[in-house]
Amino acid sequence: MAAGTLLVALAVGMAAVVPSASAKARNVKHPKLVFLSFAATNNSYDAPMLAAANAEARKLGATLQVYNANNSPTAQYADFQDALVEGGVSGILTQPIESTNLIPLIARAVRKGIKVVNVDQVMGRSYRTSAVQVKGLSGNVSFNPYQLGTLFGQLAVQACETKHLNPCNIGYLYDIQQSTLDVAIHSAFVAALRKDRHARILDTGQDFFTPTDGETAVQTMMSAHPNINLIAGSDQGIEGAADASSARKAVLVGFGGSRAGIAGVKDGRWFGTVAQDPATEGRDGVLTLVNAIRTGLKYPGQNPLDSLPNNGVITRSDARLFKGEWAG
Numbered sequence: 001m002a003a004g005t006l007l008v009a010l011a012v013g014m015a016a017v018v019p020s021a022s023a024k025a026r027n028v029k030h031p032k033l034v035f036l037s038f039a040a041t042n043n044s045y046d047a048p049m050l051a052a053a054n055a056e057a058r059k060l061g062a063t064l065q066v067y068n069a070n071n072s073p074t075a076q077y078a079d080f081q082d083a084l085v086e087g088g089v090s091g092i093l094t095q096p097i098e099s100t101n102l103i104p105l106i107a108r109a110v111r112k113g114i115k116v117v118n119v120d121q122v123m124g125r126s127y128r129t130s131a132v133q134v135k136g137l138s139g140n141v142s143f144n145p146y147q148l149g150t151l152f153g154q155l156a157v158q159a160c161e162t163k164h165l166n167p168c169n170i171g172y173l174y175d176i177q178q179s180t181l182d183v184a185i186h187s188a189f190v191a192a193l194r195k196d197r198h199a200r201i202l203d204t205g206q207d208f209f210t211p212t213d214g215e216t217a218v219q220t221m222m223s224a225h226p227n228i229n230l231i232a233g234s235d236q237g238i239e240g241a242a243d244a245s246s247a248r249k250a251v252l253v254g255f256g257g258s259r260a261g262i263a264g265v266k267d268g269r270w271f272g273t274v275a276q277d278p279a280t281e282g283r284d285g286v287l288t289l290v291n292a293i294r295t296g297l298k299y300p301g302q303n304p305l306d307s308l309p310n311n312g313v314i315t316r317s318d319a320r321l322f323k324g325e326w327a328g
Contacts, residue, residue, distance in 0.1 A: 031091055032091075049279060052282035052283040060287070076096070091116070123142075128144065130143065140302070145188070163230075169225065169228045175207055233255075261324070276325075280325065288302075
């Protein structure tokens with residue numbers, strides 16, 4: 001809520017310096033918005049983001065149309081092209097699957113007078129920032145993948161030390177191993193592990209964002225390496241690990257901050273998880289976009305983790321402070 005209040009105050013405070021070309025934008029009472037989702041259908045992470053975005057749009061007198069790319073960068077590029085030729089669109093929210101392929105279309109949108117705000121995923125070449133990276137964007141509301149991976153790795157080290165795992169043999173779950181997002185999170189995780197000379201990744205698997213695939217991957221890793229004593233992965237993968245009979249004695253460390261993850265931390269089955277707030281991103285993304293349409297202002301990047309207790313790192317000692325914005 002504080003982020004939204006800050007944005008409104010910023011818009012009011014800077015209105016006097018908005019160029020005259022922006023005056024027309026302020027007269028848009030019912031802006032038409034398009035949300036370019038990476039996977040809007042049957043996705044437990046995206047669902048609360050879209051629900052919050054729709055609620056905020058209604059509150060601000062806007063309409064929101066969702067395009068579902070179903071995890072296809074090619075389809076998402078085509079969706080953006082369709083949005084550019086659709087009549088009456090005032091603003092576009094991007095949730096990019098690939099971090100750079102939509103950039104040329106942002107320039108086209110700006111030339112047509114359409115404001116663009118990026119949410120959740122990286123738009124640009126760096127995975128170490130939540131700042132606006134692309135010329136023409138009116139704002140960016142997303143987590144910082146490298147920061148998330150660092151916190152994730154530090155949490156794993158904390159688990160290794162707290163549980164006296166020596167050596168600390170880690171089974172690491174990618175979501176999609178070849179994705180640039182997973183590469184960024186994994187590289188930060190590995191860098192954080194260097195602070196514990198007893199910690200090492202013994203094997204890896206992929207969960208494809210589902211508990212079922214996570215369970216299968218964990219069973220495979222444990223079969224090859226029965227001495228794995230800690231499993232790290234996204235909350236969906238760790239849900240699968242919790243169901244894997246071969247991993248019952250392993251320490252579980254996740255990232256995502258889902259309701260399932262927080263429940264696991266509270267009951268002691270999981271050591272911890274790192275929060276992600278998709279609903280906050282959806283709400284603040286729409287608020288930023290509508291403010292940009294009505295004022296012509298551009299806003300600095302926002303990282304939802306920055307306003308959370310302990311930077312969003314959830315352990316049993318502070319799990320009561322978190323509710324979780326998505327099911328898991």
